[in-house]
Amino acid sequence: MDSIIIKPPKKSPASLRMLVLVFAMACGVYICSVCLKQTNIHTSTKFHNVEVSQRHCHDDAVDRAECANNPVRLFAILSMQRSGSGWFETLLNNHTNVSSNGEIFSVKERRSNASSILSTLDRVYNLDMFTSASKNECSAAVGFKWMLNQGLMAYHKDIADYFNDRGVSVIFLVRRNLLRRMVSVLANSYDRYAKLLNGMHKSHVHSHEEADTLSKYKPEINTTSLVNDLKVMEKMVLETLEHFSRTRHMILYYEDLIKNQTKLMDVQRFLGLPVMDLSSRQVKIHRGSLSEHIKNWDDADKILRGTVYESFLHADYSN
Numbered sequence: 001m002d003s004i005i006i007k008p009p010k011k012s013p014a015s016l017r018m019l020v021l022v023f024a025m026a027c028g029v030y031i032c033s034v035c036l037k038q039t040n041i042h043t044s045t046k047f048h049n050v051e052v053s054q055r056h057c058h059d060d061a062v063d064r065a066e067c068a069n070n071p072v073r074l075f076a077i078l079s080m081q082r083s084g085s086g087w088f089e090t091l092l093n094n095h096t097n098v099s100s101n102g103e104i105f106s107v108k109e110r111r112s113n114a115s116s117i118l119s120t121l122d123r124v125y126n127l128d129m130f131t132s133a134s135k136n137e138c139s140a141a142v143g144f145k146w147m148l149n150q151g152l153m154a155y156h157k158d159i160a161d162y163f164n165d166r167g168v169s170v171i172f173l174v175r176r177n178l179l180r181r182m183v184s185v186l187a188n189s190y191d192r193y194a195k196l197l198n199g200m201h202k203s204h205v206h207s208h209e210e211a212d213t214l215s216k217y218k219p220e221i222n223t224t225s226l227v228n229d230l231k232v233m234e235k236m237v238l239e240t241l242e243h244f245s246r247t248r249h250m251i252l253y254y255e256d257l258i259k260n261q262t263k264l265m266d267v268q269r270f271l272g273l274p275v276m277d278l279s280s281r282q283v284k285i286h287r288g289s290l291s292e293h294i295k296n297w298d299d300a301d302k303i304l305r306g307t308v309y310e311s312f313l314h315a316d317y318s319n
Contacts, residue, residue, distance in 0.1 A: 073271050074125050074166055075100075075143035078152065078240060079173040080233070082184035084254035085145045086204050088173055090280040091264060092141075097273050101144040111151030114158040121162060141271045143168075148240055156243040163247045169271060170249035172241060177255065178233045179304075179312035183286060183293050186219035206281045214285050218295040223303045230309050289314075 077100070079085040092100045101124065105111045110120040124144060146152055152159065163170060175181045188203055195201045196213055205211050222229070241251070250270050257263045268275045290313065291297045304310050 073141040073169060073273075075141055075169045075171060075271055076163070077143065077145035077171045077173055078148065078244065079145060080148050080175070080181065080236070082181050082188060083173055083175040084257065085147075085173050087280055087282045087284075088252075088254075088257065089145055090282055091278045092267075094278040094280065095141075095268065095273060095276055097140045098271070099140075099142050101142075103147060103150070104144045105146055105150040105152075111155075114155045117151055117155055117159065118162055121159075121166075125166060125168075141273060145173075148236055153236070153240065153243070156240075160244050160247055163244070168247070170244055170247045171267065171270070172244075172249060172251045173254060174237055174251060175254045177312050177315055178230050179300075179309065180286065180290060181233070182221070182229065183219060183290065186221075187214065187217055187286070187293075190217055190219065204282050205285060206283060208283055211283045211285045211287070215287070215293065218293055220295040221300045223296065223299045226300060226303050227307060227309065230312075 077085055077089065079088075089100045089102070092098045104120060104124055105117070109116065111117055125142065127142065162168070191197075191214060192201050194217070196217065197205075197210055202210065202214075205214065250267070252263065252267065264278060265275050268278075286293050291301075294300055301313055304313055
């Protein structure tokens with residue numbers, strides 16, 4: 001019996017082309033679906049990252065509307081040179097919520113007249129001059145230190161009115177022992193030219209070695225004008241207290257601040273701040289007895305004996 005061989009029917013070229021086209025379309029649909037899925041994944045990831053980033057920023061920033069009952073406290077430290085204001089300011093700036101911006105009015109143009117003074121105050125208290133203030137806390141304080149000879153006395157009425165209008169809290173930082181202040185002033189003035197620390201002048205130091213180097217210089221006191229010079233310093237302090245007595249203020253003595261840590265807590269409460277342990281890297285230059293730091297000690301001692309300033313000779317506020 002002859003075998004029968006069945007052959008598949010021949011496909012026409014048109015049928016082959018149709019088959020290839022159907023296969024290509026199926027592959028195209030599959031590839032597109034994969035690409036679209038990957039695109040959706042990337043897009044979703046991108047939006048997720050943005051959302052997380054925005055939420056992070058929102059957590060860090062405090063809406064000032066939430067702090068309406070606890071606004072930023074404005075303050076000014078009124079003091080005289082070499083009365084511990086630099087050290088005190090470093091203590092305040094060690095607080096998370098405080099920004100104290102130094103001697104703003106050491107620049108003469110800013111204190112040339114009442115108008116320039118008030119304009120400068122606006123810039124400071126509106127945070128336009130400095131940006132280091134803690135703006136992300138409900139309890140915050142922004143201010144600076146102002147030396148009595150930097151236009152403060154000349155325009156005291158305008159300044160006091162401004163303080164009252166803006167609610168500025170005033171901290172009077174006073175040094176009881178004016179003789180010690182005099183020694184510090186004279187020694188600092190000498191070092192401006194002598195530059196005892198490797199050819200550099202430093203008003204404040206951060207090591208005992210530097211302090212010992214600067215304290216080796218012993219100024220000579222002008223005993224002829226000593227009593228009168230102390231009277232002038234004392235009078236300036238009393239006049240300042242009188243000029244700004246109607247402002248919201250506190251009186252802080254440098255010597256008390258050194259010996260009693262609760263005084264620093266009082267300052268923080270006065271500024272409406274959470275109380276923190278504050279520290280400073282500054283080191284006191286003239287430590288120990290005053291007799292070790294005045295070249296003509298015997299003459300100064302003789303002049304002040306029997307006067308109202310006799311207590312300055314042996315009062316030790318150096319610790």
